[in-house]
Amino acid sequence: MAGQLIPITLTVNGTTCRSEVPPHLTLLEFLRDTLNLTGSKRCCGEGECGACTAIMNGEAVNTCLILAAEADGSDLITVEGLSAMPYGARLQQTFLDQGAVQCGFCTPGMVVAAQYLLMNNPDPTPDEIREGLSGNLCRCTGYARIVEAVMGAAGDE
Amino acid sequence: MSNADAHSGITHSGIIGRPINRVGGPERVDGTYRYVGDIKIPNVLHTRLVHLDCGRARIHSVDTSAALQMPGVRAILSGKELPASVKRFGPANRDRPILAIDETTFHGEPVAIVAADTVWAAAQGAAAVVVDYQELPGIYTVEDALAPGAALVQDPALRPNSAYKETNILNEWKFGWGAVDSAEADLVVENDYTFPMMTQFAIEPFTYAVEPTSDGITVYSAIQHPNYLQRVIAEFLDMPLSRVRVIAPDPGGAFGGKQHAKFEPLLAYLALRIGRPLRLELTLEESFQAARRTSAQAHIRTGFQRNGTLVFQDVEINYLIGAYEDIAGRLVAKGSYAGGGGPYRIPNVRILARGVFSNTVPSTAMRGFGLPQMNWPVECQIDEAARELGIDPVELRMKNLPEYGEVFMPQDPPADGRWAETLRKGADAIGWGKPLPPGRGRGISMGLKLGPTTGASYAIVRLHGDGSATVLAGTSDMGQGARTVYTQIAAHELGLSPQRIMVVMGDTQGVPFDLQTSASRSAVFMGNAVLRACRDVARQVQELAAEHYKADAVIVEPGTVEVGGQRKTFDQVMTDRFSKVKGEVIGSGSARAEYDETHPLNGRPAFYEVTCTAVEIEVDKETGVMVFHKLVTVADVGRALNSQHVAMQDDGGAIQGLGHTVMEQYFMDDRGRVRNLGALDYRIPTTMDTPRELISLHVENGDGPGPYGAKGAAEGGILAVSPAVAAAVCAATGAMIRELPLTPQRIWEALHT
Amino acid sequence: MSALHYARPESLADAIAILEQYGPGARVLNGGTDLMVRFQKMQVTPEAIVDIKRVRDMSDAIVWDGDSVTIGARVVMTRLIRDERIRRRYPALVDAASTVGSIQIRNRATLAGNICNASPAADTVPPLLVHGATVQLVGSSGSRETPLDGFFLAPGKTARAPDELLVSITIPPHRSPYGAAFGRLTRRHGVDLASINMACAIDAERAVTFAFGAVGPTPITVKDTSGALADHTVSDAQRDAALQALIARTSPISDVRASAAYRSAMLLVIGRRVLAQAQQRRADFDARE
């Protein structure tokens, strides 16, 4: 198959990765299939569910809506790198303590989105948390415990 | 982070009921848990399904020649090429082909499958398959299906022994007691209600892989019933059960949608045919075409005395199912049977329920199993009577609830809970009767679901030489926390801290048989099996202690024996006994409920799951937009084995219920196409759609048949949301709506047109 | 089917050359929140994807020239919403941009993409229309500026030629007092596409302009000439009659998001609310100056 391959270099969770990717490959597929970082999940593939959320150059994004080629030169944090982030480990613990994890399929995207939220707003109100996580669907928990968990991890580090 | 950290400091004593953290949680918050889609299989080919953009079609031909030329495409199979020897499959009746052969019977039924080196190549290949077909008119509604002379959705040859084979009726169930026609009522409330077509929408889309092996076949599926799937595949391939291995990682949400085989037989057939492992990951859109809840239409007459006493219930309910039976027979029977009466004492009940075939997405189980569809009309009727009679809805319900131990359905066990306590708790928590700001309304409702009527669960507990234990239990932990609860039971029974226990599930090669993970059964059935396996271990440790220390041994408390005047933990006994030549103690346990031919459902329920939901909402009357201020859900769980897990389940059930109450529905066009596949136009609640306050409470009287008095939980939360919300909308606006979901548009229409 | 090509030009000239080379087979990739959805569902099957994020002249700057502002094609919703001066001057645009998708979407979605995608329901378009925005385009035959009003031809279709790029959006200055507001109706509270949306602006001369979205094949701009809408002393009935005259110019249809009747009725209800907020903002503006 003689298709185009685009060389890319990016930093994922602090590690520099070099690869060559076909034009159609999404960043989510690259993470999951090429780098074997399967923490980021695919559900909708259309930006609605947030299961694929990662932090790219400091901003939360849906990796299913980004081509791997577009990510060239970027600095990426995925759930696998979360515990090294300012709120990461704390969020992971409060999610467990508050019972905010059921099947867990939404959880990686949810904790990454929560990390991004707290980075930008260390002391959010419950309504701000709801707004900030509205791009992450969870079918199991009913969200109340997720909001509690984020409240619990809030505050200056 | 490891499990051990999460539970450090927690000991076995008093562990039952404790809100210990979810076992399996740490690997979910750090993204390392491997769901089925995260498993890499060497040499695998990726597949993609080919389907048609219409509800029903006659397939003339499938041209795969161009697609086969595409880079990376390795194999294509169309239904047209299937040898006649390839069997159909299905959990009840084997009526479903692995690919559509001459006709597609619903929007999304695959006509071919393309296998290729990459997902992209498979998708390109699938797009290049040319299907010559003729669109046919289909049956999409109950009315169409039951119309005289309606075309048959299912070929009568597929169910030769059915009395209904020349109709679109799967079956008709008639239940009841007393004499409805001669019952005298002061008030008769008579209405029609509808419940929409909706879908489970687990966040993990359906994903499968199949790997032929030298000695059989391995199927990877996030299935709720690994053993059931094993049987379906074994029968489909004519292989012994022992040669079919099902690996079922914990599902990323299931809610009933992942109970039964869907594309595993297709992949198994093709994998064996081409001798390559195959993988199929459905898009979310395809997942919507793979499973849905049965929609329903009910006509109901309810009779009351002037003082609010229920006199009769007379229901006709039609459940619209897909083109194949799946488990609809069971669902319609069980849902309508118990739902017809609800948790009330009704002397005269008549239920007529039908499963009705249609050319729509296959319907299957979903949380509540046919009950939310039935509880919706039943509870709305009670509210309407309360309004008509000028009786407070809580008081009216109180009046009709059976006492503890009272027989309220003649062929079933008596009331096994203090249900008035459940209702009272809900009413108190919502502030029933307290003044409300204008524009707001409250509603309250109850629900009853029958626990499992039959079933079989087997567990093995291995107490290792170092005193740690492995529990083998075939339940699927899809988020309900079965791993946690079995850990707690084993910790308690064996006197171990939770971090010394490992629960193994989801692999039919090593884990013993479990019928299924459904019907809120696992805490009770598998819970009892695990408990018994632990007690089997304890008995053996006791014997072993007596033998090893050459003295009389007695178990003085779980996990401790007294031997020769000394107390020893199991731990010590094990390390003493197995210090030289190593070994372990293996215990087994089971829990079964057998067929009872005399019961209308072939079995009496193991327990009742009774629930109360109360809401406070606000409606913008100009737009119909609703805001949820508060939602309270109360469950009678007998004994909460983990108080937090129970509340987590009820939270989730309530918000799922809120989804089908206010926003979820398939829109189908007149060609049978679902117009809102996927997450863009099929709306489920987001963080911003949930109540400001969500409160999950439970009632515990230790009166269940499960371990330590537990009853099942986790379905109750969804049962009573719709009628409670409809009552609240009525209280806030005066509009009574009998069609779900209560979208802003529908509320506006009720108020303005 | 030819193989897909990904291009990442660094100059406008290169970008336009590629667009010319591939013609309608090329797709411009900006934030990708529309294009990637359609690409993955195979609703579009481009031969070339032209990623413009490294094109030097595609700016992610918000540039003020006196009271006129020019927003570069790379400006994403989040950047727009966080801009203090934009917040002060164009609250209706900020309100609209804040409703676009989720935070993950807004971190990628551009104003330019929202326009070029030409969805009848695009949320930032009604405020841009009532503000009298223009867009600047560059193509092989040079550059041009055109009013946004008239730019939309049909769902998904604009007056942009296949080899043109939208490089910026300009909002002209407004004499104070000026007030504008945005409103919309959705099926649920969190992340949703609009069943209807609209913006309203009241200028210094009390001219009232509405733009309505999701109630016709393209967003439409309508002006009140009765004078009844800017005057808050008129009766509710007079106000409603004037609003209805504007609403009559829309052509809502029924689809999975809403019925035509509901859409029409909501135009009036939301129209009143948006009008009231625009009046309030204009009054506040008055008080501030």
Ligand SMILES: Cc1cc2nc3c(=O)[nH]c(=O)nc-3n(C[C@H](O)[C@H](O)[C@H](O)COP(=O)(O)OP(=O)(O)OC[C@H]3O[C@@H](n4cnc5c(N)ncnc54)[C@H](O)[C@@H]3O)c2cc1C
């Ligand atoms: C989950 C989700 C929710 C959404 N919610 C909303 C919402 O609430 N309201 C709303 O209005 N929209 C919504 N959108 C749509 C989308 O986010 C917006 O339209 C966004 O502004 C598009 O910008 P973009 O940069 O991502 O565009 P892209 O996807 O990159 O491009 C969109 C189109 O415009 C063309 N294009 C982009 N930039 C240029 C340019 N400079 N010159 C020429 N052509 C160009 C592209 O070729 C493409 O056809 C949503 C999308 C998703 C996935």
Ligand code: FES
């Ligand atoms: S998979 Fe990316 S948002 Fe759903």
Ligand code: FES
């Ligand atoms: S925990 Fe299952 S989807 Fe959120």
